[in-house]
Amino acid sequence: MSERIFKRKIYRKLLDWKEQDNGSTALLIEGARRVGKSTIVEQFAKNEYESYLLIDFSIASKTVKDLFLDISNLDMLFTSLQVHCAVSLVPGKSLIIFDEIQKWPLARQAIKHLVKDGRYHYIETGSLLGIKMKKRPMTDGTKILIPSEERRITMYPMDYEEFRWALGDTATMPLLKNVFEKWMPLGDAINRKLMKDFRLYVLVGGMPQAVNAYLDTQDLSRVDQIKRDIINLYDADFYEMEPSGKTSMLFHAIPAQLNTNATRYHVSSVIEGGRPDRLTTPLSILRESMTTNVAYHSNDPSAGLAMHINKDCFKLFCGDTGLFVTLAFWDSDFTSNVIYQKLLVDKLTADLGYVYENVVSQMLVAAGKKLYYHTWPTENGRRKYEVDFLIPDGGKVSVIEVKSSQSKEHASIDNFVKKYSSRIQQSYLIHGKDMRKDGALKCLPFYMTPFL
Numbered sequence: 001m002s003e004r005i006f007k008r009k010i011y012r013k014l015l016d017w018k019e020q021d022n023g024s025t026a027l028l029i030e031g032a033r034r035v036g037k038s039t040i041v042e043q044f045a046k047n048e049y050e051s052y053l054l055i056d057f058s059i060a061s062k063t064v065k066d067l068f069l070d071i072s073n074l075d076m077l078f079t080s081l082q083v084h085c086a087v088s089l090v091p092g093k094s095l096i097i098f099d100e101i102q103k104w105p106l107a108r109q110a111i112k113h114l115v116k117d118g119r120y121h122y123i124e125t126g127s128l129l130g131i132k133m134k135k136r137p138m139t140d141g142t143k144i145l146i147p148s149e150e151r152r153i154t155m156y157p158m159d160y161e162e163f164r165w166a167l168g169d170t171a172t173m174p175l176l177k178n179v180f181e182k183w184m185p186l187g188d189a190i191n192r193k194l195m196k197d198f199r200l201y202v203l204v205g206g207m208p209q210a211v212n213a214y215l216d217t218q219d220l221s222r223v224d225q226i227k228r229d230i231i232n233l234y235d236a237d238f239y240e241m242e243p244s245g246k247t248s249m250l251f252h253a254i255p256a257q258l259n260t261n262a263t264r265y266h267v268s269s270v271i272e273g274g275r276p277d278r279l280t281t282p283l284s285i286l287r288e289s290m291t292t293n294v295a296y297h298s299n300d301p302s303a304g305l306a307m308h309i310n311k312d313c314f315k316l317f318c319g320d321t322g323l324f325v326t327l328a329f330w331d332s333d334f335t336s337n338v339i340y341q342k343l344l345v346d347k348l349t350a351d352l353g354y355v356y357e358n359v360v361s362q363m364l365v366a367a368g369k370k371l372y373y374h375t376w377p378t379e380n381g382r383r384k385y386e387v388d389f390l391i392p393d394g395g396k397v398s399v400i401e402v403k404s405s406q407s408k409e410h411a412s413i414d415n416f417v418k419k420y421s422s423r424i425q426q427s428y429l430i431h432g433k434d435m436r437k438d439g440a441l442k443c444l445p446f447y448m449t450p451f452l
Contacts, residue, residue: 004212005043007165008036010155014044017151018121023092026111026122026147028101030129031155032290032319033237034230036208037125038099040155049121050093053085057103068106074117091119101126105144112147124150128237128289154290157206157320159366160198160450166211172197173450180444180451183435191434191445192346198447199343202359205322221334227326234291238282246271247282251291254316255328258354263375263384264297264313276312286316293317293361295371295389301416302423303395305372315373317361324358346432353404356446357388360402360430363449364389376419385412391452396425398452403431413441428452 010029017027029037038056045052055064067080081096082089089096101108101124114122158166161173172194179186186194204214204223213219213226238247253270260266267274276283286292297313298305318324329337339355342348348355361371372390377383389400401413410429417427417440429443436443 002212002216004166004208004215005039006036006158006162006208006211008040008155008158008162010040010153011044013153014040014123015048017153018048021151023118023121024115025149025151026115026124028124028126028129028150028152029155030126030152030290032157033127033233034207034209035155035157037127037155039208041097041099041123041125044123045095045097049095050090051087052095052097053081053087053089054097054099055081055085055107056099057107058100060104065104065106068104068110071110071113074113078119089120095121095123098122098124102129109144109147112145112149115147115149128241128285156290156366157322157362158208158211159206160201160363160447163201163204163206163211164197166215176448177451179435180448183437183442185435188434194447195346195432195445198445199346202321202355203325203340203343205320205325206362207320207322210322220340223322224326224334224337224340227323231323231327231330234289237289238285241285242282246274246279247285250279250282250316251286252327252330254292254318255324255354257316258357259352263386265316276314291319293319293365293371295361295373298372298374298390301372301374301387301390301397301399301420303392303397305390305392305397306370309372317358317371319362319365321355321359321362325355328352328355348404353402356404356430356432357402359446360389360400360449364391364400364452367450367452369452374416378415385415387412387416393425396423398426398428399424400428400430400452403429410438410441417441 014027029041031037042054064084067077071077078089098107108124111122164172203220204210205227207227207230209230210223210226213223234251235248238251239245241247249270257265267276267279271279287294295315295317296309296311298308299310300308318327325339328339339352342352364371369391373386373388374390375384375386378385387399388402390397391400399413399416401410403410413427413429417424427441429441430446430449431443432445433443434445
């Protein structure tokens, strides 16, 4: 299987950092494992620097790691690294990469002094940094000093536009953005074609290995196996950090929890006697590993959504919907996964509609949005209304309801608009049909979510 180097939007951020900071900070790239951090950084190093030196701390020898026990003589440190890696560094024109920095926190602590020295530029990559740093303190038992000279950015799975780029299509998304901004319905025939393209993204997902496998084989069973390998890797991380297995159980239960249409993730239905305040470590691992996206209930749906969250009331989504599709039928083989079969022919039943809710959450996060939602009692008090997502927008909030079924009803968002009209910037219904307006409600297809 050939290994492709995909075009990623984060490359522009790397260029901005290099040009703006010019060595005054180190760049720390966080993200879930297998999203492509190491690949993009090495590509950047090859393209933008005269030379680079890469240390992967997941496989680095004890000799290399021990160099960071004493950094009082930086001349000796640099010489030793160059000899070990057989690389010549050029002051002002070379990059040093610390890959999997969570495996050796002392190297991260050294960034403060390396940046101050000013000879080279530095990029660090890592996952589970907060948890790993607690688990791997300095050799004398004290915690490391997190350097203030870091600029931190996050890398996510490939978004829909990056996926289209990988398929050789650079035209569709800019055209759709123009259509969205001018609000020009496309017509049913074009929308059906665009939704068919989008459903492929839902099935494959945005993990570069899965996308690469699809391009090589066009075989979704092969893609599913790659995704299973990635999930097994995540499970291994979960068990390393928290051996009881509770983190893994919470992760694997995400599809089932969303399928219940409950107004929150019911921890107690997954782990007997479980409550969020008793499971802070597993929940922190899921959040900090970036394998999940967390939507918090905002008790007061106003511009300051973050100030009114209920930390015990939340929903969990998979960070990548391709992985979510595989996770939903984890105990079955590929041929039993009806999501593949039904989504390909646009016959996804209502009980599988949570797939679309997950992909919308992923696209919102990739666009830089935090996830919030809101529930409130119906008039008779027997059940609750719920709007799926709230996003801050121009001093107000925009509200989003995800509709996977063919139903034209949208009682929750209608009631929300009536109840909180003075707080709302815009209301959106995201569905599989063409663009249209229903009064003040803007209805748009799933593939336009990135433009919100």
